[in-house]
Amino acid sequence: MAISQIGNAAIAAGAGIATSKLGAGAVLQVVQGSSTTGVINNTGTYADTGLTATITPTSTSNKILIQASIPFQMGTNSGTGQLQFNIVRNSTELVSNLSVNNVSAIVQLAMIQVLLWLDSPNTTSATTYKIQFRELSMSGRYGNSATIPTWNAAQTGVIQLLEVAG
Numbered sequence: 001m002a003i004s005q006i007g008n009a010a011i012a013a014g015a016g017i018a019t020s021k022l023g024a025g026a027v028l029q030v031v032q033g034s035s036t037t038g039v040i041n042n043t044g045t046y047a048d049t050g051l052t053a054t055i056t057p058t059s060t061s062n063k064i065l066i067q068a069s070i071p072f073q074m075g076t077n078s079g080t081g082q083l084q085f086n087i088v089r090n091s092t093e094l095v096s097n098l099s100v101n102n103v104s105a106i107v108q109l110a111m112i113q114v115l116l117w118l119d120s121p122n123t124t125s126a127t128t129y130k131i132q133f134r135e136l137s138m139s140g141r142y143g144n145s146a147t148i149p150t151w152n153a154a155q156t157g158v159i160q161l162l163e164v165a166g
Contacts, residue, residue, distance in 0.1 A: 028062065028163040031055045035157050039133075046086050046096070046132040051159040054128040057121060061166035068115040068131050071155035075109060082136035087117050089129055094119055112155075118164075129161055 022028070033053035041047040051068055066087055074083050086096040099113055121127050 022165055024165050026165040028058055028165055029055065030163075031161045033159045036155065041133060042135055044134055044136060046134045049131045049133055049157060051157045052128060052130040053159050053161050054126050055161040055163060056126045057124055057163055059166065060122050060124055063164045063166055064119045064121055064127070064129070065162040065164055066115070066117045066119060066129055067160040067162070068113075069158045070113045070115065070131060070133075071111070071157055072113060072133070073110045074135070084134055084136050085113060085115055086132040086134070087115065087129065088132060089119060089121060089127060120166075129159065131157075131159060 031053050033051060035050035037050050039047065039050055049070060051070065055064060057064065068087075070085065072083065074081055080102060082102050084096070085098040087094045087098070095117055098115060115131065119129075
């Protein structure tokens with residue numbers, strides 16, 4: 001028997017257990033998206049990172065846990081810089097101004113930012129989530145500064161969506 005999804009629901013279905021019997025908190029499905037394409041954003045306006053994934057919840061009472069791992073680079077020759085992240089559901093901003101990353105003086109910063117957010121989309125329609133970023137402020141910019149998801153060599157950014165039984 002082939003299982004086309006990951007999670008307790010697939011295991012339960014294979015064992016002949018109804019998904020409704022799994023109980024609150026069970027992971028029903030997992031969807032993942034990734035990107036190795038570099039995106040540069042030297043503005044204060046949010047731009048897409050390329051990390052996006054679409055999930056179709058099985059019940060309006062279920063929640064979606066959004067997990068993202070975002071490699072990024074930023075730097076200054078002098079002064080300070082800040083980078084912020086945003087999570088969007090379809091066209092609705094869920095949470096913004098996440099994780100202000102500060103650099104100051106002569107610094108080139110290469111890090112991986114992890115974001116977690118639990119959403120209640122209240123739908124059984126296909127729902128798309130994406131991660132955005134912006135350079136909040138930068139003085140004395142080093143090169144392209146805010147770059148996702150690459151530094152020197154391609155890095156992979158990942159977004160995972162977990163449907164959690166409500």
